[in-house]
Amino acid sequence: MSQTPRAAPKPGGLIRSSAIFAALTMVSRVMGLVRDLVITARLGASQTIAADAYYTALAFPNLFRRIFAEGAFAAAFVPMYSRKLEAEGEAQADTFAADAAATVAAATVAVMLAAQLAMPWLMYVINPGYADEPEKFRLAWMLTQVTMPYLPCMALAALYSGILNAHGRFIVSAAYPTVLNLVMLAMVLPQKDPVQAAWWASFGVVIAGVGQAAICWWGARRTGARLRPVRPRLTPDMRRLIKLAVPAAIANSATQINIFISGILASQIAGMRVWMTVADRLYQLPMSLVGVAIGVALLPRLSRSLQAEDHADAQAAMDQGVVFALALSLPAAAALMALPFWLIDGFFTRGEFTSQDAAATAGLLFHYGWGVPAFVLLRILQPAFFARQDTRTPMRFSLISVGVNIALGVALFAWIGFTGVAIATSIAAWVTVLQMWLALTRRGVWRPSARASGKIVRVTLASLALGAILVAANAVRPQIEAALAAFLAHGVKELSMLLVSSAGLALYPVLLFASGGITPAEARAAFRRRKGDPAPAPDLP
Numbered sequence: 257m258s259q260t261p262r263a264a265p266k267p268g269g270l271i272r273s274s275a276i277f278a279a280l281t282m283v284s285r286v287m288g289l290v291r292d293l294v295i296t297a298r299l300g301a302s303q304t305i306a307a308d309a310y311y312t313a314l315a316f317p318n319l320f321r322r323i324f325a326e327g328a329f330a331a332a333f334v335p336m337y338s339r340k341l342e343a344e345g346e347a348q349a350d351t352f353a354a355d356a357a358a359t360v361a362a363a364t365v366a367v368m369l370a371a372q373l374a375m376p377w378l379m380y381v382i383n384p385g386y387a388d389e390p391e392k393f394r395l396a397w398m399l400t401q402v403t404m405p406y407l408p409c410m411a412l413a414a415l416y417s418g419i420l421n422a423h424g425r426f427i428v429s430a431a432y433p434t435v436l437n438l439v440m441l442a443m444v445l446p447q448k449d450p451v452q453a454a455w456w457a458s459f460g461v462v463i464a465g466v467g468q469a470a471i472c473w474w475g476a477r478r479t480g481a482r483l484r485p486v487r488p489r490l491t492p493d494m495r496r497l498i499k500l501a502v503p504a505a506i507a508n509s510a511t512q513i514n515i516f517i518s519g520i521l522a523s524q525i526a527g528m529r530v531w532m533t534v535a536d537r538l539y540q541l542p543m544s545l546v547g548v549a550i551g552v553a554l555l556p557r558l559s560r561s562l563q564a565e566d567h568a569d570a571q572a573a574m575d576q577g578v579v580f581a582l583a584l585s586l587p588a589a590a591a592l593m594a595l596p597f598w599l600i601d602g603f604f605t606r607g608e609f610t611s612q613d614a615a616a617t618a619g620l621l622f623h624y625g626w627g628v629p630a631f632v633l634l635r636i637l638q639p640a641f642f643a644r645q646d647t648r649t650p651m652r653f654s655l656i657s658v659g660v661n662i663a664l665g666v667a668l669f670a671w672i673g674f675t676g677v678a679i680a681t682s683i684a685a686w687v688t689v690l691q692m693w694l695a696l697t698r699r700g701v702w703r704p705s706a707r708a709s710g711k712i713v714r715v716t717l718a719s720l721a722l723g724a725i726l727v728a729a730n731a732v733r734p735q736i737e738a739a740l741a742a743f744l745a746h747g748v749k750e751l752s753m754l755l756v757s758s759a760g761l762a763l764y765p766v767l768l769f770a771s772g773g774i775t776p777a778e779a780r781a782a783f784r785r786r787k788g789d790p791a792p793a794p795d796l797p
Contacts, residue, residue: 285541287437289603292537294444296530297607298453305392306450307530307608308523312383313399313458315529316371317406319516332500333418335645336493341422350482356497357415358488364408372401385523395451402458409465416472419481428475432468439464450608503651504642513654514661514684518677521669528674531617534604535678539624542588543631558643570643575708577636583715583774585632587764590723592625595730595756602753620678627682630689637692640702649695657688715773722764729756 299307333356340349371378379386379397386393413432420428443460447453476483522528561570592599597618605614641650661684668676697703704712729736737752744751768774 284431284433284437287434287441289537291437291440291444292534293604293606294441295453295457296534296604296609298444298447299450299530299608305389305395306454308383308386308527309392309395309399310454310457311529311533312379312386312396312519312523313403313454314461315516315519315533316382316400317403317410317461319513332497332504332642332647333415334422335643336497336500337419338422346480346482352493353415353419353476353481354483354486355489355491355494357412357483358486359490359494359497360411360415361408362488364411368404368407372404375401375404382520383523383529384520385525395454399454399458402455403461405462406465409462409469413465413469413472416469416476416483419476419483420472420479423479423481425475425479428472432471432475435467435471436461436464439467500645500647503647506651506654513658514665514681517658517662518665518681521665521677522674524669525674527613527616530609531613531620531674532677534600534609534617535621535624538599538603538621539592539628539631542585542628543635558639561643571702571705574636574640574702575705578633578704579708579711579715579774581632581636582629582712583768585629586715586719587722587760587768589625589628590719591726591757591760592628593622594723594726595753596621596625598730598733598753598756602750605749616674619675623675623678623682627678627685630682630685633689634685634692637689637696640696641692644701650692653688653691653695656691657684660684660687711773714771715768718764718767718771718773721767721771722760725763726756726760729759 295310296307299310337349337353337356340352375397379393379400382400383393383396386396417428417432440457440460443456443463444453447456473483519529519532522532558570558573561567561573597615600614600617600621601611604617605611638650641647661680664680664683665677668680670676672679733752736756737748740748740752769776
């Protein structure tokens with residue numbers, strides 16, 4: 257007896273759904289910051305071999321985590337799964353999801369085993385600069401072998417998270433990264449020796465990966481999906497999924513591949529991989545909170561609008577997504593460029609992480625800062641292609657971006673030193689954004705309306721004003737800290753950084769509303785559910 261097709265639940269309004277995802281991502285990112293504060297204090301940067309080795313071990317599987325877990329796999333899986341759910345019913349959708357889980361598990365386990373077996377030789381490619389330090393080189397490849405099982409765990413977590421997103425459930429998929437932070441803190445806090453801390457942290461990555469996959473599977477089951485283990489089968493649906501997923505993964509991973517390539521150059525300088533990771537913690541925050549959050553909510557909405565041939569809603573969704581993305585990423589860029597050393601020094605300078613490490617990290621953070629709006633816009637523009645099942649065009653643009661990053665990164669690294677890798681990564685991201693924007697315009701798919709264009713200009717002006725105020729605050733940092741030192745014996749640099757950051761955070765909405773970039777009424781409307789949308793908040797019925 258055939259099952260009656262059932263429509264997948266519609267998630268709430270775009271910005272409201274994004275806000276739920278972003279709020280939980282913020283919790284995870286704050287905990288991730290705490291985790292990194294502990295790890296950098298234990299492992300240091302340029303002073304020990306443990307730090308570079310550990311961050312190498314984290315970077316390789318983390319590259320794949322970001323490719324799979326932050327949207328690329330969902331770009332292919334979610335639209336296909338949603339159509340199965342709506343047109344053929346839950347049983348067929350469950351069969352498709354089970355086949356997809358078996359396929360992705362088999363593929364990633366094969367990659368994991370190949371990487372583990374080849375790791376001593378692969379390390380010469382990943383980090384050629386370590387070859388001159390045999391002890392660091394050996395520790396790096398051994399730790400990377402330990403962390404590689406994180407890859408299949410994250411691939412499965414991404415699939416189950418895609419099922420949750422297709423049902424309009426965003427809470428579990430936004431919250432599960434917190435498990436990694438909790439487990440790694442538990443592993444690292446008791447350790448005193450840097451090398452031992454690196455070993456325990458690496459084992460913690462794998463333990464956390466298993467927990468994350470299990471939580472997402474449980475959440476998917478709570479939606480009503482029945483996911484039984486099956487053998488991998490290359491069905492027509494799986495061929496279609498692979499055909500869509502591979503270009504989508506390449507398209508969605510350009511920024512991460514560029515960062516990974518920068519890491520290869522970073523192996524030439526002791527401590528640089530740690531500097532890059534610390535800078536990454538701050539400049540990736542807007543991308544996760546804004547770009548990924550809006551992108552995750554935007555894809556299903558665009559898919560529904562296109563299926564219904566509601567082009568007005570698709571245009572409105574893109575306009576709203578781009579304006580809000582810039583309204584949140586441009587001020588972040590202004591802060592990162594105005595206060596790079598103050599931020600790094602306030603957060604990270606302690607223990608084995610020295611003031612010299614903070615200064616080097618700040619040099620990278622400044623140049624990553626002006627790339628932040630591009631990193632975010634990539635996540636907003638890609639769904640306009642993915643919703644039309646066009647994954648090849650973004651893939652082509654991403655490959656161009658990688659080529660630009662390699663050429664510029666090598667040239668600038670040789671010319672001006674380590675900050676050249678950050679400059680190259682940001683330029684490459686803006687090149688990709690420009691290509692996507694022009695392609696959407698030429699095809700008549702989307703161009704910002706006159707109203708949206710005016711708001712983009714106003715948002716930019718508000719962000720420039722914020723940046724100017726923060727630059728002025730940075731110029732009087734000694735006076736601010738001297739005033740605080742009159743009342744405090746410790747924590748002056750930390751408190752001064754938090755006070756200035758909080759003041760900027762409070763001031764920006766005033767500047768934004770005053771400029772007309774976004775009005776208070778528009779902000780309230782963006783977080784209000786659209787008529788007929790179910791409340792997205794309880795994720796677990």
